[in-house]
Amino acid sequence: MRLVVEGASRAFGGVWAVRDVSLTVEPGELRAVIGPNGAGKSTLFALIGGQLAADHGRVRFDGDPVERLPAHRRARRGVSVVFQAARVFHGMTVLENVMVGAHATTRSGFLAAALRLPAHRRDEREIRTAAMVCLERTGLADWAGRAAEELPLGRQRSLQLARALCARPRLLLLDEPASGLRAAERERLAGLITGLRAEGLTILLVEHDVAFVMRLADRVTVLDLGRVIAEGTPAEVRARPEVVAAYLGP
Ligand code: ADP
Ligand code: MG
Numbered sequence: 001m002r003l004v005v006e007g008a009s010r011a012f013g014g015v016w017a018v019r020d021v022s023l024t025v026e027p028g029e030l031r032a033v034i035g036p037n038g039a040g041k042s043t044l045f046a047l048i049g050g051q052l053a054a055d056h057g058r059v060r061f062d063g064d065p066v067e068r069l070p071a072h073r074r075a076r077r078g079v080s081v082v083f084q085a086a087r088v089f090h091g092m093t094v095l096e097n098v099m100v101g102a103h104a105t106t107r108s109g110f111l112a113a114a115l116r117l118p119a120h121r122r123d124e125r126e127i128r129t130a131a132m133v134c135l136e137r138t139g140l141a142d143w144a145g146r147a148a149e150e151l152p153l154g155r156q157r158s159l160q161l162a163r164a165l166c167a168r169p170r171l172l173l174l175d176e177p178a179s180g181l182r183a184a185e186r187e188r189l190a191g192l193i194t195g196l197r198a199e200g201l202t203i204l205l206v207e208h209d210v211a212f213v214m215r216l217a218d219r220v221t222v223l224d225l226g227r228v229i230a231e232g233t234p235a236e237v238r239a240r241p242e243v244v245a246a247y248l249g250p
Helices: 041-050 072-076 092-105 110-115 118-137 152-165 181-196 210-216 236-239 241-248
Strands: 003-012 015-025 029-034 054-061 079-084 171-175 204-206 217-223 227-232
Touching: 003 041, 003 171, 015 092, 029 041, 029 210, 041 054, 041 072, 041 079, 041 171, 072 217, 079 152, 079 217, 092 118, 092 152, 110 241, 118 152, 152 171, 171 217, 181 204, 181 210, 210 236, 217 236, 227 236, 227 241, 236 241
Parallel strands: 029 204, 029 217, 079 171, 171 204
Antiparallel strands: 003 015, 003 054, 217 227
8 A cells, every 4th residue: 555644743732743744655565754752653553544634634544535534434444553551451362352343344344243143154164264373474373372461471462463464454553562571572573574574565664773674665754743853764863964963872
């Protein structure tokens, strides 16, 4: 999917969290968004996913304006956001958590599934199979029957990603997916993200570990105080003095 953000702005209590941000992410691109704490990265993701409404500006998915659509309708257009503070659903197994993601995209939907409507049963088998594939991709197949809340934190992050993938997004936004992960888990995540990109998924990635994003990203957008202060390839961005000053350090 091609993502275009034009002049997006959002204030909280009179303070701009995101101010006049424009960016274009080409289909199949992996775009990193970096910047210090409070720069507006998570807010920007919410403006794209529809969890927050913009005060000004446009968001286009493959040319269509979506800024007036609520989050669930943007999800149906193919966007999937994994937020920093995303939680797994308690009282459900790991597999059920992922099946919720898949149900979001089927015609009968999650409500029909929850009510166990007869029309839904054929979908059910397909969804279970698809959910297992998502668990395998994220290294969680062996945990499928466990209660989601019993997973260690790193595995919960993987589960959030599995759930997002199961909605079969064309645009995937990952907000600090490597936070709380150990080195080996980070490597596995990097491999998974690289694989998703190779399949043509458009990805936006927020991550504090600059080495991690610079290695993966095609292009990097740098935010500071809600504004874009630099954009380019990892090498270009690394060489910009204002980026070093605002974020990367000497
Ligand atoms: P980042 O993800 O880059 O750390 P955020 O988008 O979370 O930054 O926050 C940007 C700014 O907006 C910060 O100053 C933050 O305090 C403020 N902010 C974010 N969300 C809210 C909210 N729901 N209510 C009030 N202020 C918020
Ligand atoms: Mg954030």
